[in-house]
Amino acid sequence: MASSIAANKAELLAIANAVATEKMIDKSIVIEALEEAIQRAARARYGAENDIRAKLDTQTGDLRLWRVVEVVENVEDYFKQVDLKQADKLQKGAVVGDFIVDPLPAVDLGRIDAQSAKQVIFQKVRDAERERQFEEFKDRTGEIITGVVKSVEFGHVVVDLGRAEGVIRRDQQIPREVVRGGDRVRALIMKVQRENRGPQILLSRAHPDFMKKLFAQEVPEIYDGVIEIKAAARDPGSRAKIGVISHDSSIDPVGACVGMKGSRVQAVVQEMQGEKIDIIPWSEDTATFIVNALQPATVSRVVxxxxxxxIEVVVPDDQLSLAIGRRGQNVRLASQLTGRGIDIMTEAESSEKRQKEFVERSEMFQQELDVDETLAQLLVAEGFSELEEVA
Known part of the structure; x- marks a missing residue:
């Protein structure tokens, strides 16, 4: 881009074409950037006060430079105004108030100008490139994408996605998973947001949707929509639960997700660093679904x-620790899966709670309604719990 901008026309167009192709952006953006750079250089040459325009012919590479001047009675600003006498030389029949063109000889851009031209072009190209990246990824949220780990900075993993880069923040990684530069990694595109330094593509390996999408890749029936994943909950790197339902009565949703000898679920487990997955039949009926969700524990009843x-879940005494799970994991995942708060208690605790409520309510009726103990207990036994209900 050195001093031959004016001299070598073909070269200018070749540069524009090369940059446009390499960065995969519109050639017109590059041409515009070139024109802007040339205008800057010309202002530096002829004086910055001039209103200078440049036009590059995309076919021939011809460069036209001109300044725009206003025709006035008395010239005050010599850079932007001309009187009628001068105007007539430039354009026959010009009248006061016209804006006319004063052609300038094409400048031979020196080294300095070439540098500033380069900067303008790079800036324009960078902006266009960012815009293209944003456009390319903005509709891809929820997709799984594969990239190569570029670097790990402060625990955040920067992933090269080919024509852009994404980041897996620390809280979106699978705990205790070790990734190094150069590793291939799959992640879910969580969100794409515009930022000054280019689009931010946020990736996740810990999101429940990542697991759902992995199942869709492994289980053709999910991809085809015959089986649907209704709910998913994860404790990344440790355990997960998914609720599945089949829209075709002849296909068992759990069996299809598990696969022959567990091949399908195993593929997902490996990708998720050995996270154990409970596959649970989904049910419209909350109670049934909760009983299923608390697997592998058996449940006596659900209130x-x-x-x-x-929701109160009563379990046999020997099932309590299994139902709650390590550090409350089983009940927590079941709660996430069903979207309900779950209290787990044993038969003994449950009957104790019932007993306590029974006594409290019958005492309340005795006092508020001024009835004897037998009648109060009878009301409670009949299922009354509030004064309004009795009224």
């Missing part, structure tokens, strides 16, 4: 408290 939005 749903609609008002509180909480």
């Amino acid at each position: 749903i408290d609609e008002e509180e939005g909480r």
